[in-house]
Amino acid sequence: MKAKYINPFLTASMNLFKNYLGVDCTSGAPFLNTDPQNLEEVTGIIGLAGETVGAVVLSFERETAMGVASKMAGKQYFNLSNEVIDIVGELVNIVAGNAKKDLLEFRISISLPGVLVGSGSKIKWPTGVPVITIPFDSDLGPFSVNVSLRVPE
Amino acid sequence: MNVLIIDDAMVMRNIHKNILLEFGLPDSSLYEAPDGKAALQIATSSAIDLFLVDWNMPELSGLDFVKAVRAMDTYKATPIIMVTSEAAKYNVLEAIEAGVTNYIVKPIKAELLKDKLEKYMLGR
Secondary structure: OOHHHHHHHHHHHHHHHHHHOOOOEEEOOOEEOOOOOOOOOEEEEEEEEEOOOEEEEEEEOHHHHHHHHHHHHOOOOOOOOHHHHHHHHHHHHHHHHHHHHHOOOOOEEEOOOEEEEOOOOOOOOOOOOOEEEEEEEEOOOOEEEEEEEOOOO | OOEEEEOOOHHHHHHHHHHHHHHOOOHHHEEEEOOHHHHHHHHHHOOOOEEEEOOOOOOOOHHHHHHHHHOOHHHOOOOEEEEEOOOOHHHHHHHHHHOOOEEEEOOOOHHHHHHHHHHHHHOO
16 A cells, blocks of 8 residues: 555654654554454554545554543543543544545545454454554554555555 | 533543633533534523534534534524544535534644634624
């Protein structure tokens, strides 16, 4: 998948975590994820539809999810409460919605976000569409932004 | 000034509410709804002076809420600020066409919302 389709998600993520939440973070090189069910414990998912099809998934370790949620809400969370789950859903919603600004080739609608906790649940990725993972390291722990988007060859 | 905050994410409603409280609005003037359908009920039973509305919500979306509320005689000219992650230009245009007065892309900066509020307070 061309960089022009991935960069909007990278930019939106950096803007959210670094500029808005003030979380010091760096991104690694995006790579083709050959095992996209193997994600961290807390995953926020949003579907993309309209003139293309796809999904965006934010994946956090438990501690990172709680740390990021604490930053967002301005109060400390010590467990994976419904509020933390709610916030993870909002984070993926912001990344997907903000990325649309720079995906000018398609008119895209985004679904309501969903959040999975634990390793038992499977993500329904679009069939036959590769998943690109952007790894991030932050002062709250690592996380990843995973993007699957059907684009022209 | 009664403000109705409409967002399905409780954390976002709280963030908006805190900004409004910091701005100086009393807690008693702030109303909340988790979707457009619940918001319409509040708008029918209370006199709202300003709406802050998200776009993507269950039951009734923010866009459909705006269309419904603009069809009510009471709210033809009431300020509606859409606060949403939807950042595409075509979304902004669609929202304006539906009757939105102002559009803020999440994540929301407190100062930006306060600037908009000040504008509407001065216009009252």
